[in-house]
Amino acid sequence: MSPESTPRRFSRRGLLAATSAAGVAAVAGAVAGDATASIFGGERARQVGARRIPFDGRHQAGILAPPAAHGWFAAFDVVPGVTVGQVESLMRTWTRDARLMTAGEPVAGDDSMALGHGPSSLTITVGFGPSLLRKLDAAVQAALTPIPAFPRDQLDRERSDGDIGVLLTADDAIVVAHALRALSRTARGTAAVRWQMSGFNAADGVTVAQGATPRNLMGQVDGTGNPKPSDPEFDARIFADDGPAWMHGGSYLVFRRIRMLLDSWDTLSRERQEQVIGRRKDTGAPLSGGTEFTPFDLDKQNPDGGLAIGPSAHVRQAAPATSGTWILRKGFSYFDGYRADGAPDAGLLFLAFQNDPRHGFTRIQQRLALADELSRFIVHESSALFAVPSGTDPHGYIGQSLFAAL
Amino acid sequence: MSPESTPRRFSRRGLLAATSAAGVAAVAGAVAGDATASIFGGERARQVGARRIPFDGRHQAGILAPPAAHGWFAAFDVVPGVTVGQVESLMRTWTRDARLMTAGEPVAGDDSMALGHGPSSLTITVGFGPSLLRKLDAAVQAALTPIPAFPRDQLDRERSDGDIGVLLTADDAIVVAHALRALSRTARGTAAVRWQMSGFNAADGVTVAQGATPRNLMGQVDGTGNPKPSDPEFDARIFADDGPAWMHGGSYLVFRRIRMLLDSWDTLSRERQEQVIGRRKDTGAPLSGGTEFTPFDLDKQNPDGGLAIGPSAHVRQAAPATSGTWILRKGFSYFDGYRADGAPDAGLLFLAFQNDPRHGFTRIQQRLALADELSRFIVHESSALFAVPSGTDPHGYIGQSLFAAL
Numbered sequence: 001m002s003p004e005s006t007p008r009r010f011s012r013r014g015l016l017a018a019t020s021a022a023g024v025a026a027v028a029g030a031v032a033g034d035a036t037a038s039i040f041g042g043e044r045a046r047q048v049g050a051r052r053i054p055f056d057g058r059h060q061a062g063i064l065a066p067p068a069a070h071g072w073f074a075a076f077d078v079v080p081g082v083t084v085g086q087v088e089s090l091m092r093t094w095t096r097d098a099r100l101m102t103a104g105e106p107v108a109g110d111d112s113m114a115l116g117h118g119p120s121s122l123t124i125t126v127g128f129g130p131s132l133l134r135k136l137d138a139a140v141q142a143a144l145t146p147i148p149a150f151p152r153d154q155l156d157r158e159r160s161d162g163d164i165g166v167l168l169t170a171d172d173a174i175v176v177a178h179a180l181r182a183l184s185r186t187a188r189g190t191a192a193v194r195w196q197m198s199g200f201n202a203a204d205g206v207t208v209a210q211g212a213t214p215r216n217l218m219g220q221v222d223g224t225g226n227p228k229p230s231d232p233e234f235d236a237r238i239f240a241d242d243g244p245a246w247m248h249g250g251s252y253l254v255f256r257r258i259r260m261l262l263d264s265w266d267t268l269s270r271e272r273q274e275q276v277i278g279r280r281k282d283t284g285a286p287l288s289g290g291t292e293f294t295p296f297d298l299d300k301q302n303p304d305g306g307l308a309i310g311p312s313a314h315v316r317q318a319a320p321a322t323s324g325t326w327i328l329r330k331g332f333s334y335f336d337g338y339r340a341d342g343a344p345d346a347g348l349l350f351l352a353f354q355n356d357p358r359h360g361f362t363r364i365q366q367r368l369a370l371a372d373e374l375s376r377f378i379v380h381e382s383s384a385l386f387a388v389p390s391g392t393d394p395h396g397y398i399g400q401s402l403f404a405a406l
Numbered sequence: 407m408s409p410e411s412t413p414r415r416f417s418r419r420g421l422l423a424a425t426s427a428a429g430v431a432a433v434a435g436a437v438a439g440d441a442t443a444s445i446f447g448g449e450r451a452r453q454v455g456a457r458r459i460p461f462d463g464r465h466q467a468g469i470l471a472p473p474a475a476h477g478w479f480a481a482f483d484v485v486p487g488v489t490v491g492q493v494e495s496l497m498r499t500w501t502r503d504a505r506l507m508t509a510g511e512p513v514a515g516d517d518s519m520a521l522g523h524g525p526s527s528l529t530i531t532v533g534f535g536p537s538l539l540r541k542l543d544a545a546v547q548a549a550l551t552p553i554p555a556f557p558r559d560q561l562d563r564e565r566s567d568g569d570i571g572v573l574l575t576a577d578d579a580i581v582v583a584h585a586l587r588a589l590s591r592t593a594r595g596t597a598a599v600r601w602q603m604s605g606f607n608a609a610d611g612v613t614v615a616q617g618a619t620p621r622n623l624m625g626q627v628d629g630t631g632n633p634k635p636s637d638p639e640f641d642a643r644i645f646a647d648d649g650p651a652w653m654h655g656g657s658y659l660v661f662r663r664i665r666m667l668l669d670s671w672d673t674l675s676r677e678r679q680e681q682v683i684g685r686r687k688d689t690g691a692p693l694s695g696g697t698e699f700t701p702f703d704l705d706k707q708n709p710d711g712g713l714a715i716g717p718s719a720h721v722r723q724a725a726p727a728t729s730g731t732w733i734l735r736k737g738f739s740y741f742d743g744y745r746a747d748g749a750p751d752a753g754l755l756f757l758a759f760q761n762d763p764r765h766g767f768t769r770i771q772q773r774l775a776l777a778d779e780l781s782r783f784i785v786h787e788s789s790a791l792f793a794v795p796s797g798t799d800p801h802g803y804i805g806q807s808l809f810a811a812l
Contacts, residue, residue: 113623113624115621115687172475192748193748197743198741198742202578203579203580203610215580217519219518220518266517335586344587344602
């Protein structure tokens, strides 16, 4: 544990009184809550801006956080010639600053961009690409085996991969922009942004309050079948507790930028769209019947003898019953203007967390690339793979046990 | 008045009972409110999603609407060879669909993208570029004289100008994306998107509740000096009541994409940044003293004899006392990833409404281009000018009195 990584805004009294990690987190929460209450005047702002997701914990917070209104992803490459010590130092600084910002506190040299905005449910989750591990002369675990190429991939290598990946989520876009600027400023000389993409979901409250799963730009509910932390097998499927020590409580993140061919999609009737997905558009219920959360009945037949959920329906091919595997998906829609061909440059920033991508995303995508009818309406344009290390205790920093072992 | 422009979802009984424009609007409000209440379960969602800004009125709603969390702008060009009748028909269709969507109702052939999201304060504001008027063989009023080139402009002509400009604002990004898709779908064959940009502000509630002006990505409050509708001269300065009949209650919109050189800006100390702007960063108060809304004292001297608000401070050069003119500014921050040179492609989508850009934006910008120290830290990358016609009555459509006179 290093004194540099201690958040600077905790009162000495608070730190002395806290005898456990949970105690420190509680103190930090109380401090952040007080500061926020004095800045905001209204109940709604308190709800939107003051909601705070603790930074420290067994897992990095972005993995299990509820859907946020904004999700941005930035991939950094370390500057040629940097030392292991410089990268370690950056992780200490980022951890310190992430703790401050997720508590709604300014960082050193703060640019004031988000002054008064509160934590706004900010999460900052950091992953290490295989290229970083090689540069650090660290062992690259088998779970970081490259994602294979798939037949319809149109990957832009300049917007793929990266030494360090950072997922930033919050309910306020300014809070995300401020955090990204702060991280890239402190990285100067050690790492620089390789690529960055911004996505969004429903505004804070809308999705949660209506009790529904977010919709993607195709108008389909997206994420219904996600495994739940209450599932008995959840931890074993999503977290990498059987990997190297620095990954215990960590996970592997597959990032894909998936452009949607919305103009083609729009030419399909609603019925055809529902057949391609395998769910109703309005309620999200499987075509085999029931409500959104009714399990698929993959054998259910229509009166004409055909399968209710067709052989190439997306949900059939992606379902754990077919693929034999589970991933925790997180999606953010993007809309980046229009392409030269007149089509919207829009789709889904797709993130999947799992305990081993070889048996998670890759296995599912191998099925989808072969048999999923939806694949005619989407194009994978960017891909990246990161090891997301364990979460931190309140005095630790991201990747600490990796650096300790180098 | 045309039957095609009647919103299709009003009940016959409601329409018959309504004997005035206000009556119809009230009916529409009640319908939207009921539908929304049945979709949303929670109070917060009702606040964020159900808030509705009436589409019809003397002015198009986006001009005076409060700051929204999301502001997207799309410029369309009409397809070569279209007739005046096709453009008029598009305006009828857009008006009908804008009325539905701003009330949280689906349009014909709706893609379900925003199903259940509510109106979310959606506004849709349409302007006509001088190029459209020429294509319609309509007179081009002097107020549409092109914005002159300024010394530091680096305009991308492919992302400038346009026949039709549409400002979409809402507190939920999905609601904006859905509306843009709906408008571009019905435009097919008549007009196509020329360029589109997306911006954001604080999440719904945060800015309003803290009683503060939005901050831009430089961390400065931005918009403090905006004229207020309660100012006695407001209407004369912002609305074009002395122009052609179709512009009564309308306004002229200048759009500029202004990239911020954030890495250079960050190298300045807070004191230098404040001198460049002429306001404190934390409170937004003028350097001549007081609080955010204290009027500038442009003659105030520091103890050393220098001007408290320096000769080239942004607020001095832009202030009505110096420029002799007033514009109603609306800004949305953008963050579009990173450029090849490693700098963030980020800044401000700047919109200014005024009764005549020759005496509004152009006069101010001529001063700023010469003397504003801030101009070293920004680059104007795109420019467009639109005549924003009168608002609509509940049976009318956008530009109706222009088309009636052709």
